[in-house]
Amino acid sequence: MKLRTVPIFILLLWSSAPLLWQLYTSFSTDQALVTPFAELAGRWTLQHYRSVISSNPPFFLYLWNSFFVGALSTLLTLLVALPAAYSLSKMPTAKSNIVRMVLIGCALFPYVLLFLALLEIARTLSLGNSLFALALPYAALSQPLAILLLGSAFAAIPSELDDAARVEGLSLLNRFRWIYIPLLAPALASTAILIFLFSWNEYPIALTWISDQSKLTLPVAMARIAGSSIHSVPYGAYAAVTVLGAIPLILLVIIFQKPIVSGLTSGAVKG
Structure with missing residues (x-):
């Protein structure tokens, strides 16, 4: 192994350690988790995955x-x-800089402070127990970051291209369809992944807006699916839920790896 690859290997091991530990925990018996270094004949089990998959409602x-x-x-x-x-x-430029500063402030603002206001809106408009309604605050909270990322991508497109499209008689809708969206595909992919991850992992709003057991999102269901109590924490079942819940995200990132990387690095190098 070359010396320069050692830091990369250490960083990779450090980054993957939580996932590896979750995998180990999900396949270990409860006794093996209590005494990890003891010699146990039945150290490995699939019971945690069976209990999660056979839950009601289905996992x-x-x-x-x-x-x-x-x-x-x-x-x-x-x-x-x-x-x-x-x-x-x-x-x-002057106006856009002001707008960007406002958007940055909104993106950095802790949305938990808006929790009570959003809850009152949900109660007033009867938006509880609706997956469609749950997507509305997620979309609103994601707007500042999405506008900032896509605004930078739009700024990288030469203005001459837009002028040429206007001369050819293309409407704004057609310019979006035939020019901007194809050129912004990497930025759109990276922005979409960030928004999707936020919505996938969000917990406080989903906890209070949804009480119907069949409409729970994964983060909220994780706290209920294993039937934990004050005296017992089912670490194996939690680990199994974490592993199963991470698989779609891992596949999503693998499938869209190239556009995501291209979108995140666009504009970093000119030429």
Whole structure:
């Protein structure tokens, strides 16, 4: 092993250690978790996965709920953020800088402080126990970051391209369809992944907006699926839920790896 690869190997091991520990925990018996270095004949088990998969409602229903809310909030966010980012890129520099500063402040603002206000809105409008309604605050909270990322991508497109499209008679909708969206595909992919991950992992809003057991998202269901109590914490079942819940995200990142990396690094190098 070359010396320069040692730091990379250490960083990779450090980053993958939580996942490896979760895998070990999910396949270990409860006795093996209590005495990890003891010689146990029945150290490995699939019981944690069996108990999770055979839960009622089915575990995969929670996966579908999280996927539906994540996909819907991502779509809603991009539908609003795309034209907003285009408008931001066409603003004069002084005004656009002010708007960007406001967006940065909104993106950094801890959304937990808005929790009670969102809860009151949900009660007033009767938005509880609706996966569609749950996607609305997620889309709203994701707007500042999405506009900032897509605004930077729009700024990297030469203005001469937009002028040429206007001369050819293309409407704004057609310019988006034939020019901007294909050129912004990497930025759209990376932005969509970030929004989806936020919606997938969000807990406080989903905990209070959804009380119907069949409509719970995965983070909320994790606290209930294993039947934990004050005297017993089912670490193996929690680990199994974590592993199963991480598989769709890992596959998603693997499938869209190239556009994600390209979108995150676009604009880093000119030329």
